[in-house]
Amino acid sequence: MNAVIDVQHLKKTFNKETALQDVSFSIQKGEIFGFLGPSGSGKTTTIKILTAQTEKTAGDVLLFGRPANEMKQSNNRKRFGILTDNSGLYTRLSIEENLLLFSNLYQLPKSAIKEALDFVNLYGDRKKKISQLSKGMMQRVTLARAIMHKPELLFLDEPTSALDPVNTQHIYNGLRKLNEMGTTIFLTTHDMSEAEILCDRVAFLHKGKIRAIGAPKDLKKEFGDDSITVELKNGASEVIQNGKQDAEKLFHWMQSNEVSRIYTNEPTLGNIFIQITGSDLV
Amino acid sequence: MNISMTRIQAILMKDYKEFSRNYAVSVMVFMPLVFAFLYNKSGSATIAIYILSINMAFSMVTTYVQCCLIAEEKEKNTLRSLMLSPASLGDILIGKSLFVFIITMVVVALTIFIAGYNPANLFILAIALILSTVFYIALGTLCGLFSKTIMEGSLITLPVVLIFSCGPLALALPSANPISKIAEWLPSSQLVLLAEALEGSYITMDIIIPITSIIVWSLVTWIVAGFIYKKRMVD
Numbered sequence: 001m002n003a004v005i006d007v008q009h010l011k012k013t014f015n016k017e018t019a020l021q022d023v024s025f026s027i028q029k030g031e032i033f034g035f036l037g038p039s040g041s042g043k044t045t046t047i048k049i050l051t052a053q054t055e056k057t058a059g060d061v062l063l064f065g066r067p068a069n070e071m072k073q074s075n076n077r078k079r080f081g082i083l084t085d086n087s088g089l090y091t092r093l094s095i096e097e098n099l100l101l102f103s104n105l106y107q108l109p110k111s112a113i114k115e116a117l118d119f120v121n122l123y124g125d126r127k128k129k130i131s132q133l134s135k136g137m138m139q140r141v142t143l144a145r146a147i148m149h150k151p152e153l154l155f156l157d158e159p160t161s162a163l164d165p166v167n168t169q170h171i172y173n174g175l176r177k178l179n180e181m182g183t184t185i186f187l188t189t190h191d192m193s194e195a196e197i198l199c200d201r202v203a204f205l206h207k208g209k210i211r212a213i214g215a216p217k218d219l220k221k222e223f224g225d226d227s228i229t230v231e232l233k234n235g236a237s238e239v240i241q242n243g244k245q246d247a248e249k250l251f252h253w254m255q256s257n258e259v260s261r262i263y264t265n266e267p268t269l270g271n272i273f274i275q276i277t278g279s280d281l282v
Numbered sequence: 283m284n285i286s287m288t289r290i291q292a293i294l295m296k297d298y299k300e301f302s303r304n305y306a307v308s309v310m311v312f313m314p315l316v317f318a319f320l321y322n323k324s325g326s327a328t329i330a331i332y333i334l335s336i337n338m339a340f341s342m343v344t345t346y347v348q349c350c351l352i353a354e355e356k357e358k359n360t361l362r363s364l365m366l367s368p369a370s371l372g373d374i375l376i377g378k379s380l381f382v383f384i385i386t387m388v389v390v391a392l393t394i395f396i397a398g399y400n401p402a403n404l405f406i407l408a409i410a411l412i413l414s415t416v417f418y419i420a421l422g423t424l425c426g427l428f429s430k431t432i433m434e435g436s437l438i439t440l441p442v443v444l445i446f447s448c449g450p451l452a453l454a455l456p457s458a459n460p461i462s463k464i465a466e467w468l469p470s471s472q473l474v475l476l477a478e479a480l481e482g483s484y485i486t487m488d489i490i491i492p493i494t495s496i497i498v499w500s501l502v503t504w505i506v507a508g509f510i511y512k513k514r515m516v517d
Contacts, residue, residue, distance in 0.1 A: 106368055
């Protein structure tokens with residue numbers, strides 16, 4: 001196995017408050033991994049520890065097989081890209097000038113700026129000053145900066161929180177393309193539908209602990225039931241379980257053209273989160 | 283330390299663009315020039331007055347601008363973005379300092395010209411001025427690292443301006459006065475003592491002591507600034 005991130009028994013305390021407790025997970029090369037949890041659950045702290053912005057209290061944290069602390073080294077920083085809600089931009093400079101600075105810091109060709117701006121659908125606005133942009137546009141500029149050097153590992157902290165549906169879809173397509181090109185993505189979000197669309201595996205983080213981890217479809221199988229609900233034309237609805245008796249009932253309704261709608265009772269990731277933690281994702 | 287000229291130049295150009303569009307900070311470069319003009323017109327042409335206007339340039343331009351550049355980066359979270367890029371500690375500090383160094387050299391040269399100061403030994407004075415610039419940049423860096431916003435940075439630099447620009451005025455107090463004794467060792471006072479020595483018949487120690495003390499101030503301040511910067515890299 002080729003683990004890009006390997007976290008074992010991670011603990012982080014701020015003064016006497018525990019932010020993360022016995023957190024363990026590993027992410028393989030090429031995976032899109034969703035770290036899901038409500039605000040204050042420890043998602044951003046985890047990213048900060050992984051990117052050597054915060055010291056861990058205990059546990060082992062490896063990135064590319066090396067201690068995360070080594071990510072402070074200049075050359076290692078080229079291996080990852082990061083977008084967080086506190087990734088600042090130079091407001092008096094234009095979009096292009098902001099990216100030019102970072103393309104020089106990463107020693108990239110000028111063409112990297114155009115590629116990154118095309119990725120976030122902002123090439124036409126490249127001359128606009130950051131101070132003139134909406135929050136969503138700023139988020140796209142930050143994302144462009146994070147992916148400009150084609151990192152092996154991309155940390156995204158709520159990447160589409162300020163975006164409209166059209167741009168969200170555009171970003172999703174771009175992230176899938178990046179992932180197909182080999183970029184491993186560590187995504188934190190409290191948007192369960194985003195996680196379902198993008199992630200190969202997810203972990204539920206609640207009050208600093210991982211409560212469940214796995215592929216969305218496996219978690220749904222584990223925590224959901226395989227019944228379906230049938231709505232009839234007379235307004236009645238009935239839950240149908242697997243089995244001969246219910247199958248005959250369903251066959252009868254269908255034959256007599258009584259069925260109005262059929263849908264599965266598969267839980268959403270949000271339902272599972274509530275089921276596991278007893279609290280909502282806000 | 284991993285240092286890259288491309289990265290230093292990128293940070294220098296970025297700071298130039300940001301500074302030239304930030305009128306609240308960039309207007310400060312004219313203050314020492316106004317003072318130099320007023321001193322020139324007042325007719326009080328003493329070495330202490332010439333150096334006072336130069337020391338004001340160091341405090342108001344070098345320290346203040348460096349402090350504001352760093353404080354603003356912290357306020358807007360851009361310093362963290364730089365720290366997460368491949369730019370090393372050296373790239374960031376040299377890139378930011380180089381811009382302020384260039385501005386300081388221009389402002390100090392103009393201040394000397396406008397004040398009408400004609401130093402007896404320009405070469406030795408130039409060495410002292412360059413070393414002083416290095417010290418005041420370190421001081422500005424330190425002030426910036428301790429500030430969370432530009433507003434805080436402006437407040438923090440006020441006592442610096444007061445102590446380092448006006449400190450040499452305490453040299454006029456009787457030499458037994460403890461304030462005078464302490465003030466004598468400020469780099470700004472050492473610059474005054476050096477400039478005064480250069481106008482008369484001086485011995486080697488009159489040059490070595492001020493230059494050495496400015497170097498020591500610079501070294502200590504840069505070491506502290508580097509240490510604080512590294513601590514600021516992690517939360």
